[in-house]
Amino acid sequence: MTARIIDGTAIGKAIREELKAEVAALRSRGVVPGLTVVLVGDDPASHVYVRMKGKAADELGMKSETVRLPADTPEVDLLALLDKLNADRAVHGILVQLPLPGHMDSSKVLLRMKPEKDVDGFHPVNVGKLVIGDPSGFRPCTPAGVQELLVRSGADPSGKHVVVVGRSLIVGRPVANILMQKAPGANATVTVAHTGTRDLAGITRQGEILVVAAGRPEVVTGDMIRPGAVVIDVGVNRVADAAAKNGHRLVGDVNFRQAVEVASMITPVPGGVGPLTIALLMRNTVQAARQAS
Numbered sequence: 566m567t568a569r570i571i572d573g574t575a576i577g578k579a580i581r582e583e584l585k586a587e588v589a590a591l592r593s594r595g596v597v598p599g600l601t602v603v604l605v606g607d608d609p610a611s612h613v614y615v616r617m618k619g620k621a622a623d624e625l626g627m628k629s630e631t632v633r634l635p636a637d638t639p640e641v642d643l644l645a646l647l648d649k650l651n652a653d654r655a656v657h658g659i660l661v662q663l664p665l666p667g668h669m670d671s672s673k674v675l676l677r678m679k680p681e682k683d684v685d686g687f688h689p690v691n692v693g694k695l696v697i698g699d700p701s702g703f704r705p706c707t708p709a710g711v712q713e714l715l716v717r718s719g720a721d722p723s724g725k726h727v728v729v730v731g732r733s734l735i736v737g738r739p740v741a742n743i744l745m746q747k748a749p750g751a752n753a754t755v756t757v758a759h760t761g762t763r764d765l766a767g768i769t770r771q772g773e774i775l776v777v778a779a780g781r782p783e784v785v786t787g788d789m790i791r792p793g794a795v796v797i798d799v800g801v802n803r804v805a806d807a808a809a810k811n812g813h814r815l816v817g818d819v820n821f822r823q824a825v826e827v828a829s830m831i832t833p834v835p836g837g838v839g840p841l842t843i844a845l846l847m848r849n850t851v852q853a854a855r856q857a858s
């Protein structure tokens with residue numbers, strides 16, 4: 566079997582197209598959805614992501630601003646900036662790009678944001694709203710994107726056994742929470758595997774849908790996948806490649822070459838989950854603007 570490739574770029578574009586009408590409707594009422602992205606330091610990958618987020622917001626007719634701060638910015642200055650953004654009525658969504666430099670306490674920073682503006686969905690209030698199923702909260706963008714990829718590819722998780730590899734606060738835990746809810750596009754039986762899991766391959770092979778967010782390049786090999794499974798690879802890892810022009814290439818957490826022979830559908834890296842994260846960030850910002858107005 567050769568798997569069908571799930572085209573995240575096209576699905577992300579479709580979601581952004583759907584948002585255009587809602588942005589236009591808000592603008593006609595004098596509300597321009599505003600997103601401010603804060604980037605501390607000079608991590609090259611973060612700079613790329615932040616540029617893409619700003620571009621997507623501009624294309625939708627939203628107001629986007631990026632605040633770039635040096636890596637040695639004192640934590641109190643970042644907290645003061647968040648206070649200012651919290652009070653600014655033109656800013657509906659705030660995103661602090663992670664990871665932050667080592668001298669900063671990211672949970673303290675995330676707590677400082679007003680939950681109503683936390684379009685990343687990382688504030689404990691939004692985490693709680695996700696767990697209890699309150700739709701006024703913001704769902705983290707990457708996990709919500711995984712759900713969209715599944716539903717829009719015809720792989721509705723309802724009734725299926727979904728195995729999630731990884732228990733991070735950004736992906737593993739929220740994706741499990743989203744997919745197990747009693748709701749359309751969810752309603753799955755979810756198993757979460759992690760670094761403490763015994764017989765990982767025995768667990769992953771049970772997944773009719775396998776969501777991999779392990780943070781380690783190509784840890785899921787073809788023999789760990791149930792034949793015919795739908796594989797969503799959330800990983801983005803830069804690995805050295807002497808044959809590549811820039812000396813490296815991007816790989817996921819799944820060995821794509823092996824997996825494509827076993828799965829029925831699979832996301833590529835890049836071009837799978839990544840574009841969805843941005844599309845869902847736009848959706849959350851529109852939701853923030855709608856709820857604030």
Ligand code: GUN
Pocket residue numbers: 660661662663664685706707735842
């Ligand atoms: N860094 C990697 N992924 C994310 C994300 O979804 N949000 C933020 N703020 N930073 C990230």
